[in-house]
Amino acid sequence: MRRFLIFIILFSPVVFAAAQVTNPPSLGEGQGVGLSELLDSAMQHNMGIRSAQLDIDAAHQQRREAFTKYFPTISGTALTFNANRGMAKMDIDPQEFIPSSFAATLSQMLPPEMLVGLSSPISMSMMKNGTIASLMAMQPVFAGGQIVNGNRLARVGEEASRLQLRLKENEVERQVAEYYWQLVSLDEKTRTLDAVDSLLADIYKDVEVAVRAGVALRNDLLQVQLRQNDIESQRLKLQNAQEVLSLMLAQYCGITTLPLHLPLREGSIYSQGKVSVKEQSSSSQNDIEAELSTSLPQREGLGEGLFLLPEYQLLEKQVEATRLQQKMAVGKQLPTVAVGAGYNYHNLLDNDRTFAMVFATVSVPISDWWGGSHAIKRRKIEVQKAEEQLHDNAQLLTIRMQKARNDVAEARQQLLLAQRGIEQAEENLRLNRDRYRAGTSTMSNLLEAQLLSQQSRDKFTDAYADLQLRLIDLRHATGQ
Numbered sequence: 001m002r003r004f005l006i007f008i009i010l011f012s013p014v015v016f017a018a019a020q021v022t023n024p025p026s027l028g029e030g031q032g033v034g035l036s037e038l039l040d041s042a043m044q045h046n047m048g049i050r051s052a053q054l055d056i057d058a059a060h061q062q063r064r065e066a067f068t069k070y071f072p073t074i075s076g077t078a079l080t081f082n083a084n085r086g087m088a089k090m091d092i093d094p095q096e097f098i099p100s101s102f103a104a105t106l107s108q109m110l111p112p113e114m115l116v117g118l119s120s121p122i123s124m125s126m127m128k129n130g131t132i133a134s135l136m137a138m139q140p141v142f143a144g145g146q147i148v149n150g151n152r153l154a155r156v157g158e159e160a161s162r163l164q165l166r167l168k169e170n171e172v173e174r175q176v177a178e179y180y181w182q183l184v185s186l187d188e189k190t191r192t193l194d195a196v197d198s199l200l201a202d203i204y205k206d207v208e209v210a211v212r213a214g215v216a217l218r219n220d221l222l223q224v225q226l227r228q229n230d231i232e233s234q235r236l237k238l239q240n241a242q243e244v245l246s247l248m249l250a251q252y253c254g255i256t257t258l259p260l261h262l263p264l265r266e267g268s269i270y271s272q273g274k275v276s277v278k279e280q281s282s283s284s285q286n287d288i289e290a291e292l293s294t295s296l297p298q299r300e301g302l303g304e305g306l307f308l309l310p311e312y313q314l315l316e317k318q319v320e321a322t323r324l325q326q327k328m329a330v331g332k333q334l335p336t337v338a339v340g341a342g343y344n345y346h347n348l349l350d351n352d353r354t355f356a357m358v359f360a361t362v363s364v365p366i367s368d369w370w371g372g373s374h375a376i377k378r379r380k381i382e383v384q385k386a387e388e389q390l391h392d393n394a395q396l397l398t399i400r401m402q403k404a405r406n407d408v409a410e411a412r413q414q415l416l417l418a419q420r421g422i423e424q425a426e427e428n429l430r431l432n433r434d435r436y437r438a439g440t441s442t443m444s445n446l447l448e449a450q451l452l453s454q455q456s457r458d459k460f461t462d463a464y465a466d467l468q469l470r471l472i473d474l475r476h477a478t479g480q
Contacts, residue, residue: 035180038253042176045254049172052165059158066154069147072139072340082129089126127348136342138361144331153324160317166310170476172252177472179249181465186242188461193235196454200228203446206437220443227447306397308479315393319386326379333372336363397477404470404477411467418460425449425456 043049140147204224210216250256306312338361345354365372432449435441474480 035177038176038180039173041255042172042253046172046252048168052168056161056165059161063154063158066151069150072137074137076135078133080131086126086128130346130348132346134342134344136340138338138340140338142337144334144336146328146331149324149327153321156317156321160314163310163314174472176253177469179245179252181468183242183245183249185461185465186238189458190238192454192457193231197231199450200224223443223447306394309397312394312397315390319390322383322386326383329375329379333365333369401477404474407470408474411470415463415467418463421456422460425453429453
């Protein structure tokens with residue numbers, strides 16, 4: 001049941017391989033493929049990398065959007081209307097405007113019908129329909145630093161998105177390397193099974209001859225057959241794991257097809273059955289030690305390499321962003337000053353009329369000061385929290401550097417011990433085989449020695465792959 005769950009977990013992301021890349025490359029079975037080629041493909045086609053790159057593009061557009069706040073805002077307005085009655089209406093009584101001394105003279109001058117009109121009120125209605133249009137430009141002069149700090153905050157966001165891309169690249173590199181060395185490890189274990197299968201075939205021939213001669217029991221032959229069946233079962237499991245893992249690696253790197261076997265460019269982990277670990281480990285010893293000497297704590301309790309880490313730089317950007325947000329919270333409580341100019345048109349009085357104007361505005365958020373003071377205090381708390389997180393995580397990153405160094409040293413020692421175990425297990429197998437032929441040892445002892453030899457080779461394979469991953473972790477932990 002456990003193996004079935006592992007298979008499901010490994011196989012489930014494969015269904016999304018088609019959505020990973022638009023035009024994925026293809027590597028045939030006859031082609032060799034190395035870790036560098038897989039990393040190059042993953043950096044170009046991995047969905048996480050592509051998403052991080054799109055985040056950078058979005059942050060860049062946001063920074064350009066913030067930059068436009070420095071320029072005037074221009075707006076145009078047009079309105080036309082037709083009401084069921086005039087919006088302005090008034091009644092005028094002419095007698096209120098005619099003095100009594102002038103009324104007698106006027107009555108002698110005007111005809112009677114006009115005098116009747118002047119004696120009753122006159123109703124007037126205006127603006128029953130019309131058109132209004134305006135074009136306005138507003139230039140902010142002072143906004144409490146909100147525009148300046150907003151642009152700085154957008155720039156910090158873009159830089160943070162680039163750091164996120166670096167973190168994603170490190171993550172992808174680590175995952176590709178893990179898949180790659182797992183696949184190489186499975187391939188090496190398959191080679192080990194081939195060697196074991198060949199050894200068991202030779203033992204089977206020797207035992208079969210001995211059984212026919214009557215110097216060995218048929219039970220010995222059955223034990224060898226059982227071990228051969230066990231080897232075939234292990235081979236089947238390795239083949240299934242290789243198939244699933246190659247699909248996982250291909251999907252992660254954006255490759256349509258991938259060889260099931262990924263041998264090292266210099267050959268297998270065992271060069272003709274064995275690798276000199278001392279040569280492999282000593283070749284990079286000086287480089288690793290030099291790298292470690294510059295990455296361990298040296299400056300104010302922090303490592304020189306710490307300031308190169310994208311994780312640390314991202315924490316610094318977080319502190320910078322919270323400080324800018326605090327300044328913007330303060331700016332919201334300050335007066336804002338703007339100047340503007342406009343050009344207007346209307347025909348409300350049945351005459352086309354245009355005019356231009358300039359103006360200045362001052363806005364003071366009086367009622368917001370109460371709530372704004374609490375917003376400023378909240379931003380101060382967030383700045384303090386970000387600074388404390390920076391200090392705490394800096395210590396954790398320094399500890400990670402030391403741990404990465406210890407892990408590399410431990411992995412190298414484990415590899416040396418595994419190499420020594422191979423030599424001892426092979427010598428033990430040789431002695432037990434000679435003793436069995438001489439009749440001084442049992443088949444159980446011989447098969448147990450063969451199992452120990454196989455396990456020692458598998459342990460060497462795992463130790464070798466683990467060392468490669470630890471070296472990558474060390475590089476990432478030291479900002480290399």
